[in-house]
Amino acid sequence: METCTVETGLLKKKPCGHASVTHCANCEQPLCKQHAVTQPREPGKPAKFMCKECDAARKAFEKNVPQSVPEPKKPAEEAAKPAAPAAPAAAAAAAKGAPKEAPKAAPAEAKVVDDGGALEFTPSKK
Numbered sequence: 001m002e003t004c005t006v007e008t009g010l011l012k013k014k015p016c017g018h019a020s021v022t023h024c025a026n027c028e029q030p031l032c033k034q035h036a037v038t039q040p041r042e043p044g045k046p047a048k049f050m051c052k053e054c055d056a057a058r059k060a061f062e063k064n065v066p067q068s069v070p071e072p073k074k075p076a077e078e079a080a081k082p083a084a085p086a087a088p089a090a091a092a093a094a095a096k097g098a099p100k101e102a103p104k105a106a107p108a109e110a111k112v113v114d115d116g117g118a119l120e121f122t123p124s125k126k
Helices: 052-064 075-096
Strands: none
Touching: none
């Protein structure tokens, strides 16, 4: 039977030594019932346990990472949205007999060149 390996003691650290009942879901360290931290679970799934250190790391991660990431817009949706408001304005201007304005060109996208991170340095003699 495995024993709990969580270090205890203030000045002189030693393994806990109690019989382990589970393992940490993250680092697989054997844990006794005293040192196992229950994790939030989804309904219908078995409970998970973590050691104190892994649970603290999980909480810090969840605190710093946004919970929902917005989905990127599709190119077709982006092209359709700016054209829709311009069409009624152009129709109204044409009805009044005003000259049509040329549609504005979309801004050019910046091109990224991947050179593998290589830097060139040529020393010059003075």
